[in-house]
Amino acid sequence: MKKRYAICGVSGRALGMFAKPILSTFAGTCELVGLLDRDPMRFDLYRTRFPEHTDVRTYNEREFDRMVDETRPDVVIVAGRDDTHAQYLIAALRRDLDVITEKPMVTTGEDSRRVMEAEKASKGSVTVTFNYRYAPVHTRIKELVLEGKLGRITSVDLNWYLDTYHGSSYFKRWNRVRELSGGLSIHKCTHHFDLVNWWTGQKPVEVFAYGALNYYGAEGELNPKKEDGRFCSTCEYTRDCAYYSRWNARSKSIRVPDDHLGSLDAVKSSFPYSDYRPDRCIFDSQIDIEDTYAASIKYDRGALLSYSVNFSLPYEGYRLAINGTKGRLETIEYHMPGRTPFPTPVQTIDYFPLFGSKETIHVVHREGGHGGGDPLLLEDLFMGEDPGRPYRILSGAVDGAYSVATGEAVWRSVRDHRPVTIEEVLEGKGGRKQ
Incomplete structure (x- = not known):
């Protein structure tokens, strides 16, 4: 019988590091049964990457219990934004499920203690993917x-x-x-x-x-312009930005592949997410x-x-x-x-x-x-x-x-x-x- 997996957080790492091997290399013994994320556009990205596996059920960020009830996973994989890890780790352990989580396991020492306590009270266990x-x-x-x-x-x-x-x-x-x-x-x-x-x-x-x-940040010595809200793909100051110029040709036809964006094309002005862009200015005062x-x-x-x-x-x-x-x-x-x-x-x-x-x-x-x-x-x-x-x-x-x-x-x-x-x-x- 195949082991059943559900993924919380359909990130680029989730797709490349977990979904892909489950659906290919380990397909004989593993099965992907559920995806959970706050952004429905990430499900579309999954379907684009794996068109032959579009039947996997999808759930929003508040439907963890429903996902577990309907898909009956043996293992939950947590691979979303770091601050979301603790809630799904603890929720899975309370359902006596094993959990595989991306590093960092959580973002605070207090949440670390909560996860350890939840694991002690659970039949499930936690594995952190320190590759x-x-x-x-x-x-x-x-x-x-x-x-x-x-x-x-x-x-x-x-x-x-x-x-x-x-x-x-x-x-x-x-x-x-x-x-x-x-x-x-x-x-x-x-x-x-x-x-x-x-x-x-x-x-x-x-x-x-x-x-x-x-x-x-805004005070970075190589900041070409103190102006918040810029994006690399549409910025007017890229020719004066040493960080951008080092890794991008002026024609934008030659660039170093971004290992964090995976198959995404960072040259485009739109991204396959609802409210997130991974090309924000490195000199923004938000940092x-x-x-x-x-x-x-x-x-x-x-x-x-x-x-x-x-x-x-x-x-x-x-x-x-x-x-x-x-x-x-x-x-x-x-x-x-x-x-x-x-x-x-x-x-x-x-x-x-x-x-x-x-x-x-x-x-x-x-x-x-x-x-x-x-x-x-x-x-x-x-x-x-x-x-x-x-x-x-x-x-x-x-x-x-x-x-x-x-x-x-x-x-x-x-x-x-x-x-x-x-x-x-x-x-x-x-x-x-x-």
Whole structure:
């Protein structure tokens, strides 16, 4: 019997990451039975993408219980805007259903606690799709730690870079509003915090951070005109906008495909949504989040993380070092070679024993999104975890909660100029309002 899936939030990620593989690669064992969204035009987009599967039933945002009653899903997939995740996660768990959710699991520590409590009271369980865990280099790092090559982990240095193409994309979309995304310390950085939590096997306990809006917003130094309400596809100042000019030819016939818009054509002045456009000006005064962070994070078994992220750099990737009582590990990744204006090497891992000679570890790289992690994650989601893997890799509600709480602690520390504990964030102390 096929396992039945319903999707809450018909986003581009929902269509590409979940609907497509359910309807194709895993069609023999999986079935898509319901779609829920606030915008009926997103159902039209689904039908355009998958014309041979138009019989899937659709529901508005307030019809979750009706959808479950009529379609009887085994699993609910939550893939809409970040601030909608908590309500559908908790509603599904109250119906004793399993839930697969996009990261971040939710947007606040308080909602994280509510989800964990709902899971404890439910027969269902939560899986958070942290696909970065599945990248071959990242799994090899996990294996090196488990093999004891580093000994007890004492400190981690992680510096993450987003280029002017990818980094600016968050400021064109709803992510730029903290109420909807939690800010990028939650929406994006939870990926990175989860990796460190998973690699080290430790939980964060306290955060101190600085952050700023350096590149985007009305005061951005490269803003060609202080004027709100502009859209990239109709803006009169694109020739004077360095961010737009870098990635678009004047003829508009040559452009870098936008990985967040998928099959949409951003050149068009209209989009297949009722009241949303993902091409808003990156210099709009609506933006109320940061684009730069530097944080120090303490863990429950003594490890210390020195972390930074920047959303407007010349190239994309990260630099990682993990130190332990027996040695050190280093790796550098250039994430998008096609967008990097210089030759980039194949990523390797350098291992330095505390006493001994350096060892360079080569990893078999794979095709697919997120460093080759997406195809492996999908197999685990829709076929069950690989029984031959000697460690857990799928993320649960607790993993999701600690990554979100770390991201919120970063933002609270920026706001309040003080250390913030993970405990107070999960308990909902301090709140969001300034």
